[in-house]
Amino acid sequence: MDERLIKALEFSNYQKTLQLKLQSLRLTRDHDLTLSYNNHIFKNNQELIALVSAFTKDKTLIVYDVNDNPVRIDDVKDFLKILKANYKKANEKYYDEFVNLKKARNIKKLAGVS
Amino acid sequence: MSKVKRGFMMYAYSNEQLDYAKLACMCAASIKYNLKENNITLVTDTSTLGWMKNIIDESTVDKLFDNMIISDQKHPKNTRTFNDSPYTQFEANFNNHGREQAYDLSLYDETILIDVDYFVMSNKLDLLWNNSKNILINKKSTDLRCEPLKSDERLNVAGIPMYWATVVYFRKCEESKIFFNLVKYIKENYDYFGNLYGIKGSLYRNDFVFSIAKHIINGFVETNDSLGIDTLVSMMPEDEVVEIRNNEILFLSNERKTTPWVNRLLTIKNVDVHMMNKRAIIRHFEDVMDIYGGEG
Numbered sequence: 001m002d003e004r005l006i007k008a009l010e011f012s013n014y015q016k017t018l019q020l021k022l023q024s025l026r027l028t029r030d031h032d033l034t035l036s037y038n039n040h041i042f043k044n045n046q047e048l049i050a051l052v053s054a055f056t057k058d059k060t061l062i063v064y065d066v067n068d069n070p071v072r073i074d075d076v077k078d079f080l081k082i083l084k085a086n087y088k089k090a091n092e093k094y095y096d097e098f099v100n101l102k103k104a105r106n107i108k109k110l111a112g113v114s
Numbered sequence: 115m116s117k118v119k120r121g122f123m124m125y126a127y128s129n130e131q132l133d134y135a136k137l138a139c140m141c142a143a144s145i146k147y148n149l150k151e152n153n154i155t156l157v158t159d160t161s162t163l164g165w166m167k168n169i170i171d172e173s174t175v176d177k178l179f180d181n182m183i184i185s186d187q188k189h190p191k192n193t194r195t196f197n198d199s200p201y202t203q204f205e206a207n208f209n210n211h212g213r214e215q216a217y218d219l220s221l222y223d224e225t226i227l228i229d230v231d232y233f234v235m236s237n238k239l240d241l242l243w244n245n246s247k248n249i250l251i252n253k254k255s256t257d258l259r260c261e262p263l264k265s266d267e268r269l270n271v272a273g274i275p276m277y278w279a280t281v282v283y284f285r286k287c288e289e290s291k292i293f294f295n296l297v298k299y300i301k302e303n304y305d306y307f308g309n310l311y312g313i314k315g316s317l318y319r320n321d322f323v324f325s326i327a328k329h330i331i332n333g334f335v336e337t338n339d340s341l342g343i344d345t346l347v348s349m350m351p352e353d354e355v356v357e358i359r360n361n362e363i364l365f366l367s368n369e370r371k372t373t374p375w376v377n378r379l380l381t382i383k384n385v386d387v388h389m390m391n392k393r394a395i396i397r398h399f400e401d402v403m404d405i406y407g408g409e410g
Contacts, residue, residue: 020367020380023260027347028384034343036241041342067339069246111364111379113357 017107025097032090037079038072040065044086052080120243121153121180121222124230127189127209128162131196132392134209135166136399137230142178143406144234148361151243155181155221157212170403183219187212192318197351198393200374213279213320214301217294220286227282231389235361238343238386242283245342248290249331250283251324252341257350258367258380258387269322270312274329275336278346279320280388289331296327348388353377355394358401363387 033044042048043066052073055061061073073079104110122145126138138156145152156179158166163184166175194208216227224243242250255263255278266276284290300307300323307326308316329336349355352368354377361384366377389395395402 017378017380020259020378024258024381024383027260027382031236031238031344031385034238034241039244039246041241041245066342067247107379111381113364113379 014107014110017110018101018104021101021110022098025094025101028097029090029094032093033086034066035082035086037082038074040069040071042066042083044083044090046087049080049083049087052076052083056080118153118180118221119223120151121155121220121225123155123157123216123220123222123225123227125210125212126156126158126162126230127212128165129206129209131204131206133165133396134158134230135162135169136396137392138162139166139170139175139178140395140399140402140406141228141230141232141234143403145228145239146178147406148234148237150237150240153180153222154178155183155219157183157185157215157219159186160184169399181221185212185215190318194317196392198391199354200352200368200370208317208319210318210320211301214294214298214323216282217284217286217290222286224283224285227279227284229280229388231392231395232280232386233363233389233395234386235363235382236384236386239281241343242341245283245285247283247339248285248287249293250339250341251277251279251328252281252346253277254340254345255348255388256345257348258353258365258382260347262345263348269325270314273312274325276321277325277328278388279324280346281341282324283341293327293331296330297323300326346388347382347385348390349394351391353391353394355389355391355398358398358405360405 035042035044048063051063052061055076058076061076062070063073065071101110124138124141126134128134138158142154145154163182189207189209189211192208192210193205195203195205197203213227216225226239226242253275255266257263268274269276304318311326313322349365350368350370352370352374354366355363356366356379357364363382365380365382367380368374369376369378
């Protein structure tokens with residue numbers, strides 16, 4: 001086989017494995033961004049944090065849980081504090097792993113195989 | 115002795131090909147390792163329990179399972195074809211009857227009914243307790259590559275949504291009692307309901323029965339409700355486990371749709387996985403028990 005094609009296929013294999021690894025990191029991040037409050041489960045994201053931040057002067061706020069049910073938040077500031085802490089922790093972990101991934105130059109390193 | 119309010123229920127009945135005792139031990143060990151609320155009741159039969167006490171010492175069995183319910187039920191013929199990687203197929207009796215009794219047998223106010231091939235690598239199941247809903251079942255499932263399992267979204271092409279009975283949360287209350295009584299009724303009349311809802315083949319699956327029950331209970335309409343803690347991530351029967359690590363598994367993910375002779379390395383970390391290739395995880399029993407240790 002032509003050397004150029006071999007190299008291209010090797011790179012293609014590496015790229016495909018890299019994509020799967022990125023997907024796996026995002027899956028972990030999404031799971032980390034799932035939290036429970038007031039007996040409801042929420043998907044934490046930038047939109048939710050922005051919405052709650054806009055209502056910190058209000059005592060209560062209605063938001064939607066993962067099943068699109070309305071939930072009354074009775075302590076908006078407390079809810080925001082929890083959302084921000086969760087968001088920060090999940091994304092700092094995601095960022096660190098993402099940066100490490102960039103250093104992996106072959107499939108073995110991507111998969112963490114010794 | 116105060117009643118434990120929350121806990122897990124799992125069923126394990128080995129067949130001639132698959133060691134459900136090992137699966138139950140691994141599932142229980144992963145729950146004890148990762149979750150705060152981790153009281154576990156195992157429903158099994160004498161022979162599976164006897165074998166379990168052969169493969170691990172009795173003190174570990176007692177640590178893993180807080181309660182044991184022995185049910186030596188006779189399993190009806192329910193032949194299933196299992197896959198172990200793309201290259202091996204085998205048939206065995208799928209001993210999956212009994213889940214309809216979960217409400218009656220459960221010792222808890224809140225129960226998570228869990229399949230023994232569900233491997234816990236996160237604390238997400240702790241979010242389910244004290245939920246505002248009385249019954250939660252997962253509707254969304256993906257493979258390890260986060261691709262939706264399209265063929266399993268509905269019971270048939272134009273049918274009702276499929277709910278995965280892999281992880282089911284329920285609270286002891288009238289609604290749950292009605293639900294499980296309905297599950298019993300559907301099971302008793304499975305041929306009829308299978309025909310009515312367009313289920314192909316004669317294999318009895320709890321997923322199908324729970325899906326039909328959910329559809330009826332919901333007023334014969336589709337709803338958006340699901341388990342809530344993200345999609346069910348499933349290792350497909352064609353995939354393989356390469357290495358077990360601390361809350362991480364290195365898989366070989368098979369490109370079953372396009373090029374089934376190609377397998378790609380893929381890690382899943384801190385996410386629970388439904389291990390549909392049961393033999394693949396059973397092969398790593400020693401490694402799992404070393405890492406997860408059976409310790410709470």
